[in-house]
Amino acid sequence: MYETRVQSYKNRYSLRFNFGVLKLVGLWSCLSFVLSGCGAGWGTKSVVDDEAFIDVITQQTRAIEEGHEQLVILSEMHRQLSEELAETKKQVDLLYKKLAAAKSIELASKKQNVVVKESPPTKKQTKEPLDGKLVLGRIEWVWLDLMGQTLKAKVDTGAKSSSLSAENIQEFERDGQRWVRFNMPEDPDKKVYEAPLIKYQNVRQASVEEMDQRPKVMLVVRIGDLSEETEFTLADRSNMNYPVLLGRRFLRDIAVVDVARKFVQDKFETQNQKAVDKLTSRSDSP
Template identity: 30%
Template sequence: MVLRFTGTALALCVVLAGCQSLPEQAPEAVACPEVPVVECPVCPLQECPEPRVLEKIVLRPAAPMAVPVRPETAGELELPIIGVLEFIRVEPSGLTLEAVVDTASEHTTIAARDVRLLEKDGKRFVSYVLVDPASDEQHALEAPLLRRASVVDAHGGSARNYVVTMWLTLGDNRTRVEVSLSENTDMPYPLVIGRNLLTDVAIVDVSRRHTLEHPAAP
């Protein structure tokens, strides 16, 4: 038994001696595994398709519109068409005044100064002064008195004016008309043409002005 133990011990010593006689080895380096590089696919460039023409618009210059010619006469009598403002020649003074045409007024009225009633040889006359708005030239006149007439102005006021006769030329028409002499200084125009001149002479278009040429001197 002792012999068996001795052999076992001897064998163990030999093994240990052999282990101690082996040279020391450096630890082997562990290399990282290579990771394959995965390349991202490159997206191809998307090109927009050519536009598809649905409707083609062609711009062309428009033809000039024909302006309708406004009539110069109207009515059964083919009367001239006048505007709300016209130039009227007044005689015997020879003045050409800008007049407003008022179809609501029955009488024709003219702005006058220094209106006075006179008596000559038992007859009544009216002296008055007409003023040229362009030059401020004054024309002193006399005419037989026809009557006195009540005139209502645009503000509702009334006055009794002397009425005389004058020759008024509107376009190609020259007419002897009864005219009321007004000393109202608020008149916007020196002459107001009423229906006593317009009847059977002209048709009024209030959208027009100065449709007639300046009346020529007789």
Template identity: 30%
Template sequence: MQGFFLLLKFLFLTSPSHIKVVHLRANSVMEGDPFPYQALQMNLNEMIVVGSEEWCAFPSLSIPAIKARVDSGAKTSSVHAVNIQPFKRDGNPWVSFDMHPLQKNLKVTVRCEAKVIDRRTVKSSSGDAEKRYVIRVPLKLGGDIWEIELTLTNRDSMGYRMLLGREAMEGILVNPSSSFCQGNLTIEEAKRIYDVTETKSSGLKIGLLASNPDLYSNQRIIEAGEARGHEMMFLNIKQCYMKMDREQPEVHYRGGTVLNDLDAIIPRIRPSMTFYGCALTRHFESLGVATLNGSIAITQSRDKLFSLQLLQKNGLDIPTTGFANSPIDTTDLIEMVGGAPLIVKLLEGTQGRGVVLAETRKAAESVINAIKSLRANLLVQEFIKEADGKDLRCFVIDGKIVASIERVAAPGEFRANIHQGGSARLVKITPEEKKLALLAAKTLGLRVAGVDIIRSRKGPLLLEVNSSPGLEGIESATNIDVAGAMIDAIEKKLHWKKPKGVDL
């Protein structure tokens, strides 16, 4: 041989009787070096040769093409899966999940089902341990098909939707210096396989900024937008990140997608993500992306104390409320709101969580001092006994009340929140209650708001204003398309009208 040729290096793994994975690498070898090249050539001709990346298919999952990273350093194989839902079929454990088979493309979603063979704790390359479902399915690679085990995990942050590990590659020749030894696809060819068209949508491109795609409210908003012909994208807040630059500011989505081309976003930020979610909303605003609720309005509404101060400053009636820094002032704080029974609220609470009814002075002192000892901020509020465990939820959109319900607490419960087991029914509100709800949303600058009102002997009192109100309770009780009204508000803000001759 002259100069350079290929040196074969074999890895003998757990079974001594045969070679499981074969690696091929380029190296400089002098003529005459002892190496059984010809003896091995016959065996190599019978092996499947793969590169460092390959296009695979899973016929049983209806996945005709998915790009895999081939890594014999990894023991197990994994595939991208989101919205994973376990279920039973004929008494056996199964799982359904969504797969986005094309990297950096959330438009293509395939719903898959497979029988679960195990659930294992797998340590990722970053060292994080994760409990994953394991399935066994046929893998098609080139002209060959064989069964492999796959763990299901979210690979949005990875460069490939699939990882092919060494357990799935018995008797396979791996040439890490090559790619697509079993055939390549261009991005356009892959899109055509999944029937992805690049025709310009006549609708808007709207991002739903939230945390859980399976929530009723989020699913309804996506459905309502798509029904009107808009391109809807669910954007997990935790998977978005920002680039601040004078000339080219950007918002990126995990996996590399740049989100600067959105027409609008609908922020639905959970309380634990308020700081980051509002920063992200603010960045979208700086890019000229329309927001249904602005970052300032969301921030104001999430601060219970600040929002109450704004509401009272603008002449809105609220329950008598106390706030203090030191446990030394607990006695005066209790007297300030009329004594026990009273309500103690954590400033960070939501959906009825972090709200306690203290029925006696002693109980009130114990609860307040215990919370203060944890360095948590709280409000003390008068208890409206005559409300009898009921309150009103008014859904305000663009200066109009689109739906109203009365929420009734579950037996033995004082909180009327649906998430605390309360029930809801359609209710007709008074002109005074309507005025209070509309003014509350306007005061905090919210285009969309869930305004909670309690009926008292003094008249209607404003309890709270929610910038991300849930839809399930109010839509179920009223049969009103609240999600559709939210999409209408986006269209109105952007002065968008359905193009003539287009049937959406």
């Protein structure tokens, strides 16, 4: 009984084993078939991917070569620009040095008062006429016939018209003509002077936007041996250093100015004053 049961178990397990082996063999066969088919497909795809990869590598290599060529060109351009910039800097430095030297010379000339306006340089200081023109300094003694006295005058080549210091200016009529009367601020006696009115001249001052109307008169001026009739505008010059200003219209064609000098011409003296001086000199002599 026992042996019969054991044999039954052996037969049952033997069938199960054989059936399992058959299942494994069949599964392996199927797997081999599938793997063989997939292997063939993968091989074809791998070849295609390799060719595409080579194309990409080739294109990237060409791009790198082109980029290298452009980099070489840019490097050469940078070198040339650097050289041009260095040369330009040298030229700018040279110009700056020349400008600084010229500025130093100009400042030195101003300090030494050697700048001359409207007059050529002369080898010697003289008050004699130069090329037929009177030599004047920047400040001169002038005689005005109307006042009958000598006054200090500023000789200004930058001013167009001549000017005389005046205050209390009043216009009046005489024999059908317009006249003006005025005083001079510098005169302590406040003597009244009268002269025919030529016209009114509009003058713009630097500190005032509106135009200033100034009367203009004709006066006789004497400097040294020179006697000229010239126009003067009347204006209060009490805040100025000199009561008389001689402008370009007076100087034109008759005088040159040496701004490094003052009082080049002697004071004008009338015949009466000369006679008085002569008598005085005689009385003083032993």
